[in-house]
Each structure stands twice: as C-alpha cells, then as structure tokens.
Amino acid sequence: MTATTHPEPVVELTGVTKEYPGGVTALRGVDLSIGGGELLAIVGPSGSGKSTLLHIVGTLDRPTAGCVRIAGHDIAALSDRSLSALRSRHVGFVFQSFHLVPGISARANVAEGLLYSGLSRAERGRRAAHALERVGLGDRMDHRPHELSGGQKQRVAIARAVAGAPDLLLADEPTGALDTASGESVMELLHELNRDGATIAVITHDNEIAASLPRQVRIRDGQVVADIRAGRAAPAGADAGAAR
Ligand SMILES: Nc1ncnc2c1ncn2[C@@H]1O[C@H](COP(=O)(O)OP(=O)(O)OP(=O)(O)O)[C@@H](O)[C@H]1O
Ligand SMILES: [Mg+2]
Secondary structure, three states: OOOOOOOOOOOOEEEEEEEEEOOEEEEEEEEEOOOOOOOOEEEEOOOOOHHHHHHHOOOOOOEEEEEEEEEEEEEEHHHHHHHHHHHHHHEEEEEOOOOOOOOOHHHHHHHOOOOOOOHHHHHHHHHHHHHHHHHOOOOOOOHHHOOHHHHHHHHHHEEEEOOOOOOOOEOOOOOOOOOHHHHHHHHHHHHHHHHOOOOOOOOOOOHHHOOOOOOOEEEEEOOEEEEEEEEEEEEEEOOOOOOO
C-alpha cells in the first residue's frame, strides 16, 4: 500500500447528481472530498444512495451531473477505456458477498486482482501470497472459497483489493454477511491497513461500525446530511442528526 500524499484529495465530488433511468434520483448534489490516509464511514438507511455513491466514487458509474475527480483526474474527460485503466490502478473494491471466483485457490483469487497490472504471472503470484500473509491467511493460500469461513473469504477479498496498492479502498457493507466476531476482525484489519497508509471508505447502515471510524459521512435521500470527524462535527445541512 502506498502512503503517498496527493497534492489533491484522492476523491473530490462536486455537485454530484445521479438519476437512474425510470426517474429515481439516487444522489442530489453531493459534495464529498476524501483526503489521502482517511478512514471514513458512509452511513445511511437502506435506499439512501450509499451504493450509488460507491459506484460513482469507484468510477464504476458516471454521474448525471456534477464533477468527479479521482487522484486528480476529472473522469468526465476520460473515455470508458481510460476510466477502466484509472480504476484498476487507483481503486480496490470489497463487497458484502465477497465476489470471489469459485473453484480456484485464495492465492489465484488475489492474483486475479493484479491481472491488468502489467506484472508477470510469477510476480502476481508472489504479491498475492504476500497480500494473503498480510491479512493473516498465510496458511490458507491453497484453499478454495468453499473451503474458507465467511470471515476468511472477506479477508481474501480484502487481500485482492489491496494487492495492487490502490490509492483508495472502497468497501460496501464488508461485514454485512459476517457474524459479529468475524465482522469485528475484518474491521480491525481495515484499521490496520489504514494505519499503514491506505485510504478507506466503508459503506454501512450499521451506526456502531460507523461510530468506530474517525469520520462519518451521513447520507439520506441522496444528500449528505452530516459530515462528522471524531471530536468535531461539521453539519452539512439543516438536519445534522442521525441518519436513521
Ligand atoms: N440500477 C438502478 N436503476 C434504478 N434505480 C436504482 C438503481 N440502483 C439503485 N436504484 C435506486 O436508487 C436509490 C438508492 O439506491 P442505493 O442502492 O444506492 O441505496 P443504498 O443506500 O445502497 O441501500 P442499501 O442499504 O439497501 O444497500 C434507491 O431508491 C434504489 O431503488
Ligand atoms: Mg447498498
């Protein structure tokens, strides 16, 4: 993981709106800036627009209006092809349901995340092994997903997301499918990676998880209603209270 500090924020959204075909406005004028080395929660009730926001921040989708800058690049200026390249270089994803490839080893799953890195196959395997050691799975390299517990699967997914040292790690409900103990250990791992310099945004509807992170961005009905950093509150709207 690089601990490089960018002259610009890793993520900068200005006035981002997202309308889905069919008329749902999932985001309404979101301003959000994420600096290098931050660990934040994006928290809000079901349907508030969290996953939509993650897709836009992760450049998986483009906004209907507004500006998105990732690691200094204005994504509106990029073709879809350049955008995929930017994404593979700068962003790692972790999802609630792990999204591992069945039937191949943990190590092969992690190496898969480096497919477009330009590294040789041998180097990808070496880095995958290192990433798995880092998440505490050095002794499970050859296990296939169905031979791992839920918490271990999520660790493999995290190893895959961070193996390429992205500038930004985005996790959508990373503990949603886990029991309390595995969930806590996954959150502890995210804290550890952040201490090593990773910039991480965790999407959650769980207020307890959100409260355990140094910054909480609360969204409701597609708008940021509060942006709270540990110790000081910066209300982003009239309603700066809890999002649920
Ligand atoms: N592809 C889509 N097409 C049309 N509407 C969509 C699409 N994806 C999401 N929506 C709508 O946009 C709104 C925001 O959805 P989103 O998935 O971002 O919510 P969320 O905060 O992640 O919710 P949850 O906590 O349940 O995952 C919802 O009203 C949803 O129905
Ligand atoms: Mg969601």
